[in-house]
């Protein structure tokens with residue numbers, strides 16, 4: 382396996398390393414990953430996270446196991462174990478489907494390694510294409526808002542929604558960025574803020590419940606969010622809190638865009654009601670933990686509802702920024718998303 386250098390995933394001398402995102406922004410800790418169950422834990426604990434990144438980590442782990450001499454049968458079984466790690470991000474399933482197709486070839490070791498490397502390289506390019514299409518929508522001086530983390534930490538490349546924002550900044554458009562902290566796991570406050578610091582993007586961190594006031598004050602010009610799975614009709618699942626942003630944007634007539642590669646579209650889901658939504662541990666809502674320590678601020682017996690994602694209906698979306706272009710309501714209603722692959 383050749384050397385690969387992503388912001389949160391890298392291979393060196395055929396060994397796989399994952400940047401532990403639960404320790405960011407205060408600690409950069411690279412974890413050496415060699416085992417399937419270890420990768421499952423990393424995905425489930427969001428040490429590696431983000432729809433494309435999850436898929437890349439899983440496929441590269443399988444390629445590593447192939448080079449270690451695992452049999453075809455072992456590798457196909459490992460792919461099924463990895464597939465069950467998290468249910469919503471369809472990129473995980475798509476990557477594992479591609480790896481399974483490679484594993485039936487006679488030289489399954491070489492095919493698995495080549496497939497994993499190609500998937501990574503493809504996502505790098507898809508990110509650049511999404512960024513170009515999306516940044517063209519951004520007018521000079523706009524105040525943008527984003528939710529969760531959709532940058533290099535969540536992908537193999539520059540990101541999805543954050544890749545758009547990053548390129549608009551690099552194009553000198555003088556954008557300002559509102560960053561939703563994104564409770565409960567704070568992907569915005571910890572990870573997007575960290576990526577903004579690395580890139581010199583002017584941002585202000587807000588609690589999720591402050592977005593409405595900013596929109597009411599006319600201080601948000603455009604919203605870009607990512608996606609974990611897009612249904613055939615354009616409904617999409619994304620980090621919980623996205624739906625409320627979309628409703629607010631609709632009410633305040635603010636352009637609202639979802640940014641994702643075509644590998645996040647699931648033609649098998651006719652609408653958002655068919656997207657499986659991951660339910661996560663109660664402890665994540667009762668308190669918080671990370672490199673800064675941990676604290677539980679709720680009664681330990683507090684009953685908790687903790688869906689990792691919510692579904693935004695297509696009717697609330699201004700446009701879908703994909704690697705092949707920007708699509709608006711009529712095209713999506715006509716089924717364009719199902720003809721992209």
Ligand SMILES: CSC[C@H]1O[C@H](OP(=O)(O)O)[C@H](O)[C@@H]1O
Nearest residue numbers: 430431432531535607608619620
């Ligand atoms: C570029 S996809 C990022 C996508 O994944 C995040 O979820 P999680 O942090 O739970 O993996 C969030 O939904 C982002 O939009």
